Amino acid sequence: MPELPEVETVRRGLAGRVLGRRVTAVEVRHPQILVGSPETFARAVGGCSIVGVKRKGKALAIELTAPNSEPPHYLLLRLGMTGQFVVAPRQAPLLPHTHLRLVLEEGAEELRYRDTRRFGRVRCLERAELDEVFRRLGPDAEEISEEEFLGALRGRHGAIKTWLMNQQLISGLGNIYADEALFVARIHPLARAGRLSPPAARRLLGAVKKILARAVALQGTSFRDYIDIEGRPGNFLPRLRVYQRTGQPCRRCRQAIQRIVVGGRSSHYCPRCQPRPRLVAKMRGRRIVTG
DNA sequence: GCAAGCCTGACC
DNA sequence: GGTCAGGCTTGC
Numbered sequence: 001m002p003e004l005p006e007v008e009t010v011r012r013g014l015a016g017r018v019l020g021r022r023v024t025a026v027e028v029r030h031p032q033i034l035v036g037s038p039e040t041f042a043r044a045v046g047g048c049s050i051v052g053v054k055r056k057g058k059a060l061a062i063e064l065t066a067p068n069s070e071p072p073h074y075l076l077l078r079l080g081m082t083g084q085f086v087v088a089p090r091q092a093p094l095l096p097h098t099h100l101r102l103v104l105e106e107g108a109e110e111l112r113y114r115d116t117r118r119f120g121r122v123r124c125l126e127r128a129e130l131d132e133v134f135r136r137l138g139p140d141a142e143e144i145s146e147e148e149f150l151g152a153l154r155g156r157h158g159a160i161k162t163w164l165m166n167q168q169l170i171s172g173l174g175n176i177y178a179d180e181a182l183f184v185a186r187i188h189p190l191a192r193a194g195r196l197s198p199p200a201a202r203r204l205l206g207a208v209k210k211i212l213a214r215a216v217a218l219q220g221t222s223f224r225d226y227i228d229i230e231g232r233p234g235n236f237l238p239r240l241r242v243y244q245r246t247g248q249p250c251r252r253c254r255q256a257i258q259r260i261v262v263g264g265r266s267s268h269y270c271p272r273c274q275p276r277p278r279l280v281a282k283m284r285g286r287r288i289v290t291g
Numbered sequence: 292g293c294a295a296g297c298c299t300g301a302c303c
Numbered sequence: 304g305g306t307c308a309g310g311c312t313t314g315c
Contacts, residue, residue, distance in 0.1 A: 001295060032311095058296080081295040081312090097313095117312050119296055158306065167297080174296070224295095224314095264308075266294075 002079040004141055004172030005215035006226050006234060007058050010085055013229035014053045014062065017087055022049045022105040023064070030099035033115060035123040044073060044124045045102065056134045057141065057171025060085075074130045080119030082225040086112050116225065141172035142212055149205045153193050160196065160204070161189035162263035173208065176221055176243045179268045181207040183242045188274045189260070189267040195277070214239065242268040 002010070026046050028038035045064065051072065052063035062075040077085060090103065090110050100113035100122060113122060125133070139148050152169045163169060164178040173181070182189055184207035187200060196204065220226060220234030223244065227233055241251050246259040250270040258271050 003296095078297080080297075082314095115312095116314075117295075119312070121297090156305085162306090165296085175294095263306095265296095 001081055001174050001176060001223060002083060002220075002226055003058060003174035003177050004212055005177070005218075005236065006220035006228075007055055007060055007079065007172075008142075008216050009219045009228045009234065010079075011053050011055045011060055013087075014050075014060075014085075017229060018050050018104065018111065019053070020049065020051070023047065023102045023111075024105055024107065025101075025103035027101040027103075028099070029101070030118070033099045033113065033118055033120060033122055035121055041122075041124050045075065048073075055140075057137050057167055058174070059133065059137065059171075061130055061134075071127060073127070074125050076121075076123040076125055076130060076133060077113075078121045080115060080117060080121070082116040083120030084112075084114040084225065084227055085229060086114070086227065086231055087229050088112050088231075111229075137167055137171040138169040139171065141170050141208055142216075144170055144205070146202065146205060150198070150201055153196060153201055156193035158193055159189060159262050160187060160191045160193045161265070161267050163193035164208075165263070165265065170208075172212070175265055175267075176223065176240070177208075177211055177215065179243045180211050180241060183207075183269060183274060184211060186273050188276050189262050189269050191277045242270060244268065 023045055026042040028034060028041060031038045034041050048064035048066050050062055051065050054061045054063065058078065060077040063072050064075060065072045087109055090108060095114060097116045098112050098114045102111040104110055138152065156163055161178055161182065164173050164181065181204065185204040187204055215221060215236045218235040219228060221236040221240065222233030223237065242257050245257045246268060247256050250257055250273060253270065253272045255270055255272040257268055259266055259268050
């Protein structure tokens with residue numbers, strides 16, 4: 001599932017591979033993955049040069065300039081759950097679920113968007129619209145400051161796991177890295193976000209950044225479908241400590257990893273390393289009673 | 292029938 | 304405003 005490290009790997013791949021190249025032809029094979037009409041999309045994108053690739057959270061934006069020097073516009077990509085964006089030789093066989101082809105200048109290669117589940121979306125936007133999309137996202141999880149992180153936790157009554165995956169508060173984390181960060185920070189996924197102690201909150205921020213940096217360095221996690229623009233899987237899978245390891249021994253204490261559902265999403269954690277915070281509250285209550 | 296990210300809409 | 308449930312989609 002493409003989260004920040006996977007999207008960043010795609011961004012770097014594109015920046016090193018297609019910058020400066022022109023899109024000479026557009027083929028929309030499945031309009032459902034587009035926001036807006038295929039005709040408008042093809043007209044806006046065809047003939048443009050790729051001049052930049054930006055990312056915020058899991059959102060990827062390819063900056064395009066038209067030959068007639070109109071203001072730049074952007075291709076916004078959200079890979080959803082099974083989206084793949086690859087550079088392929090034009091004559092390479094078309095795999096099933098290939099929904100979009102962007103032919104690159106000289107005609108030997110093309111960019112292809114593939115998406116089995118079709119949860120992803122591709123959209124062509126003007127600068128002001130992209131700014132609005134990015135503005136609605138919380139600070140990028142790689143760049144968020146301690147002040148922003150602690151401020152966003154304040155007053156939140158929901159579970160910390162759900163909070164980590166709320167893209168309006170902090171952008172870039174999905175189910176994999178949210179579970180992994182909570183394990184590293186030794187915080188139970190059901191702990192109330194706004195009730196984390198300042199040390200626990202700082203520990204969580206440190207864990208988020210550490211996990212993301214390591215995953216980016218290893219080109220992300222290929223749990224199922226994720227590949228980079230050259231078709232290569234990520235290398236972080238063997239480093240996962242809790243995600244999808246239900247019943248397997250914790251790498252720290254050997255206790256069996258448990259799975260619970262939080263906010264409708266499966267959550268994996270170690271019951272010994274990530275104890276329920278409620279116990280602390282009970283003990284505090286008893287201490288007052290026994291004086 | 293379940294899993295996922297993200298959007299929409301219902302509810303307080 | 305926050306919070307939660309439902310729907311999209313298809314391979315397992």
